[in-house]
Amino acid sequence: MRHTISVLVENKFGVLARISGLFSxxxxxxxxxxxxxxxxxxxxxxTIVVEGDEKTLEQIKKQLNKLxxxxxxxxxxxxxxxxxxxxxxxxxxxPKNRKEVLEAIESVGARIENxxxxxxxxxxxxxxxxxxxxxxxxxxxxxxxVVRTGRIAMDTSDRGLKAEGKPEVNE
Amino acid sequence: xxxxxAQILIxxxxxxxxxxxxxxxxxxxxxxxxxxxxxxxxxxxxxHEQGAAHAADGYARVTGKVGVCLATSGPGATNxxxxxxxxxxxxxxxxxxxxxxxxFLIGNxxxxxxxxxxxxxxxxxHNYLVEDxxxxxxxxxxxxxxxxTGRPGPVLIDLPVDIQQQETEFSYPEKVEIRGYxxxxxxxxxxxxxxxxxxxxxxKPILYVGGGAITSGASExxxxxxxxxxxxxxxTLLGLGAFPATHELCLGMLGMHGTAYANHAIMDSDLILAxxxxxxxxxxxxxxxxxxxxxxxxxxxxxxxxxxxxDVDIPIVGxxxxxxxVLIKSVKKPDTxxxxxxxxxxxxxxxxxxxxxxxxxxxxxxxxxxxxxKGEAIICTEVGQNQMWTAQWFKFIKPRTMISSGGLGTMxxxxxxxxxxxxxxPGVPVFDIAGDGSIQMNIQELATAVANKLPVKIAILNxxxxxxxxxxxxxxxxxxxxxxxxxxTQPDFVKLAEAYGAVGxxxxxxxxxxxAIEKALAIDNTVIMDFMVEKEENVFPMVPAGEAINRMxxxxx
Numbered sequence: 001m002r003h004t005i006s007v008l009v010e011n012k013f014g015v016l017a018r019i020s021g022l023f024s025x026x027x028x029x030x031x032x033x034x035x036x037x038x039x040x041x042x043x044x045x046x047t048i049v050v051e052g053d054e055k056t057l058e059q060i061k062k063q064l065n066k067l068x069x070x071x072x073x074x075x076x077x078x079x080x081x082x083x084x085x086x087x088x089x090x091x092x093x094x095p096k097n098r099k100e101v102l103e104a105i106e107s108v109g110a111r112i113e114n115x116x117x118x119x120x121x122x123x124x125x126x127x128x129x130x131x132x133x134x135x136x137x138x139x140x141x142x143x144x145x146v147v148r149t150g151r152i153a154m155d156t157s158d159r160g161l162k163a164e165g166k167p168e169v170n171e
Numbered sequence: 172x173x174x175x176x177a178q179i180l181i182x183x184x185x186x187x188x189x190x191x192x193x194x195x196x197x198x199x200x201x202x203x204x205x206x207x208x209x210x211x212x213x214x215x216x217x218x219h220e221q222g223a224a225h226a227a228d229g230y231a232r233v234t235g236k237v238g239v240c241l242a243t244s245g246p247g248a249t250n251x252x253x254x255x256x257x258x259x260x261x262x263x264x265x266x267x268x269x270x271x272x273x274x275f276l277i278g279n280x281x282x283x284x285x286x287x288x289x290x291x292x293x294x295x296x297h298n299y300l301v302e303d304x305x306x307x308x309x310x311x312x313x314x315x316x317x318x319x320t321g322r323p324g325p326v327l328i329d330l331p332v333d334i335q336q337q338e339t340e341f342s343y344p345e346k347v348e349i350r351g352y353x354x355x356x357x358x359x360x361x362x363x364x365x366x367x368x369x370x371x372x373x374x375k376p377i378l379y380v381g382g383g384a385i386t387s388g389a390s391e392x393x394x395x396x397x398x399x400x401x402x403x404x405x406x407t408l409l410g411l412g413a414f415p416a417t418h419e420l421c422l423g424m425l426g427m428h429g430t431a432y433a434n435h436a437i438m439d440s441d442l443i444l445a446x447x448x449x450x451x452x453x454x455x456x457x458x459x460x461x462x463x464x465x466x467x468x469x470x471x472x473x474x475x476x477x478x479x480x481x482d483v484d485i486p487i488v489g490x491x492x493x494x495x496x497v498l499i500k501s502v503k504k505p506d507t508x509x510x511x512x513x514x515x516x517x518x519x520x521x522x523x524x525x526x527x528x529x530x531x532x533x534x535x536x537x538x539x540x541x542x543x544x545k546g547e548a549i550i551c552t553e554v555g556q557n558q559m560w561t562a563q564w565f566k567f568i569k570p571r572t573m574i575s576s577g578g579l580g581t582m583x584x585x586x587x588x589x590x591x592x593x594x595x596x597p598g599v600p601v602f603d604i605a606g607d608g609s610i611q612m613n614i615q616e617l618a619t620a621v622a623n624k625l626p627v628k629i630a631i632l633n634x635x636x637x638x639x640x641x642x643x644x645x646x647x648x649x650x651x652x653x654x655x656x657x658x659x660t661q662p663d664f665v666k667l668a669e670a671y672g673a674v675g676x677x678x679x680x681x682x683x684x685x686x687a688i689e690k691a692l693a694i695d696n697t698v699i700m701d702f703m704v705e706k707e708e709n710v711f712p713m714v715p716a717g718e719a720i721n722r723m724x725x726x727x728x
Contacts, residue, residue: 010351014300018292025293055478062475068297068317071351163350 002031003050003057004083004153007064008072008163011037011044015069019046022067028052028060032085032150043071043163047152071163076153083153087131088113089122092142104137119144176304177202177335180268181210183311186343189239191215191230191594193223197243198283199270202335215594215623218615220247222587224254225613228263229588232574233549233595235388237264237318244270245283248329249290253581255325256294260578261409262386264323266314267295271331274302288329296324304337309344316347321354322473323386354472358489358497366444366468366485367501373442373466375510376402379425379454382409382577383447383471384491390414390570392495393446399499401507403514405433407448408562411573416566417546422514423523426454427714428559431521431723434714436514437462438721445469447491450481451578456720470494523563525708531681533557533632533704537564540602540630543688548600549574549592553585553609555639557632559710561604583612586629590616593625600628600692607633607657607664617671620697628691629699631664634706642709646724664701673697 009015016035023030031049038045050060057075064073076083093101101120105112110124124134128151135143155161174182180203184192191213196204207214217223220242227238238258242251248269258265272281288298297317299310307330314326370376384393390413397404397420404414405422414421422433437443443465448454455461458480468485469477477486487494525534537560540548546566551574552558558575567573574592576584589603603610610631620627632638635658644652665675674696678687684702691698711725 014288017289021292059475059479066473066475068349068352 001051001053003052004076004081004151005048005050005061006074006076006153006161007046007048007070008038008161009044009046010069010071011042012069015044018067018069019048019064022063026059026063028056032148034150034152039160040163047150049151072161074161076155081153081155083127083151084125085128085131085151086123086125086149087134088147089138090119090144091122091138092119092144097141101138101141104141105134108134108137110134172341173338174341175202175336175338176301176307176330177206179304179307179339179341180311180330180335181206181212182341183308183343184212184239185210187237187311187315189237192239192241193217193226193230193591194241195220195223195243195247197247197270199244199272199332200241200335202332203241203268203270213594215590215619217587217590217619219613220250221254221583222590222613222616222619224251224265224267225257225581225584225587226591226594226619227265227267228254228258228584229551229574229591230595231258231263231265231591232588233571233592235571236595237266237315238591239266239268241268242270243283244272244287245285247283248285248287252290252294255291255327257576257579257581257584258325259294259296261382261576262323263325264318265325266311266318267325267327269327269329270335271300271329273333274331275333277331287327291327294325295327298327298329300329301331301334304334304339307334308341312344313347313349317349317352321352322383355474355488356472356490356493358470358487358494360497362485362487363494363497364501366487367498369442369466369468369485370400370402370444371503371505373505374507375440376442376444376505376507377436377440378402378404378414379407379437379443379445379448380404380410380413381407381446381448384410384413385447385570387447387472387491388570389446389492389495392492392499396495396499396502400502400504401511402444402505403436403511405429405437407451407454407577408558408575409573409577410448411562412567412570415568417568424562426720427456428563428710428712429720430523430563431712432514432517434712434720434723435517435521437465438719439513440465443467445471446495447471449476449479452480454720455481456714456718456722460719521712529681530705531679531684531703533560533634533702533708534564535681536630536632536684536702536704537561537604539684539688540604541565543685543692544600548572548602549589549596551575551585551589551592551601551603553603553605554580554582555606555609555637556634556642556708556710557604557606557609557638559639560632563710582609586610586627587613587616587619589627589629590620590623590625593627594623601626603627603629605629605631606638607631607635607661608637611662614667617668617673617697621672624695625697626695627697629697630688631699631701632704633661633664633701634704634708635661636706639710641707645707645709646713647715664699668697668699671697673699675699675701677701677703679703
């Protein structure tokens, strides 16, 4: 099972290494990891997509929380959040299939950023379904290159996710 | 007042009431050593940085205070690594200070440079590289706070030499504010109520007590809960001393080399109350077969320890002492008469035993040390058979008297830890029960012990083997003793002791054991007692790796 978790961390050097080191040391698999500064410049936000069952996820969250530089860990359950990924890709075209490729790209709302005679550079932003569909549609034409940012996610409630500090654990 | 970084460091240590620290000098810590020269802190020069880390650890375990060690950059820092990993696994509070090359040289492969914050990231609770002298006081304050609170552990501060020399205003912060760190001390009242109900309704309850109970100072509460309610107690290696071994409710240690009755009791129990213990694989054996009928209550200050290996029915995140104080009030005494009778039967049928003949057996040596000192001693161990025999045969009656590397299982830990322990508890006899293999891993610390007039008594259970590995080879590898025999290549430990200015004794007969121990205790110096014990004695009972813990070999199943 795939889980999307958001981690608010101190915006300091070495923190990314602590997080990635924790995953490798404990044998947890990271599918993607995206990181950037938040509205508060002292705080960075990581969105981590991980594979694992409920017990593994529970252990991941607990271990993340143990790190001193981790301020908050949020686990996004299916449906209750927005998730986006940016993908850049190069797909090969021939004079013969050019029209067909263009239609496929348009059908999922992706954009052509550069059109060459032998390839098209495509940009798309979207949730996992959209990215997956785009890749499946274009694969038959020959994908030359793919670059992905990894998923970022946010819930849609009226409250922002704030770094007010780690709450006490009371199970 | 303006001070240099080195001076600030010393002032901070004074503010933290550091009385003793352990370490070794080197190029990039010269500014710190210059300030130490006339500082009111007792500095113990070990003969290897690993010794300094273990000594700080032993000091911390005995006193309950934070142990402090200091080393130079590069090899000095990497030599601390085993000591930090040992402390991390056993949740021991240490602040380790390392020198680092000049800030602007970091990353240049400078002389004696090592990325020690990178290296120690997975074996410290937290670590710091100081980038600005203005941060130093805050960092030291935080380091001591993090090391000592919550689930304790080692914290490392890497301090570049140029920052040691830079000047700034010094003021020691009064408070620590770390938004990402807020350990939970009070257990959830609802959970405690549920736990109390479960205990009151149980018929075959057992307390499973680990090192966390000792860290939190909960021995009194453990005793009260057990004795008031007639609940038997078993302990992990690091839990020994939390409940007196001399009490009839005590089942001793459980697990791979635990007593048969402790293992049968936990497997047959209907309720386990785990207190500051983490269901380590050496305790549970085959995890799917562990305590199949038991409801499990787990008190632990570290949420990540709860339901990590064994699924827990009633988790209580909090400090053992705090939680037990509340819990005790609401437990109604369960009827454990039949249960205690059953345990009594197991005790009678499967007692801990060894062959009581004319031979000099290692278990006898441990028993005699216990008998001569009446259990009023601090016992450090190395790792292997010596450690397990100590756990089985020394009757620990007080917390913080059993000092051993449990989680990491570090050979060479015991002797330097004994040095730290001796400094932390003057007047109390301190032993290192060692093997002839382990003792050689930090033998250089004889110089430290003698130089500081520390009357540590080293009892080598000398079987001319790396005994525990030999035992596994005997039982599981057709007696193919691959590289475990030290016969004929041993140093003369008596002469070795004398070469360092310590006292050496060799004991070859059973009837001389007691008098040797008494004689050693009367000597106000470091003593090596080289006990030439039965060579192929095994530690029994034993649960083979991966078996259920009631499947013991050694005639106990």
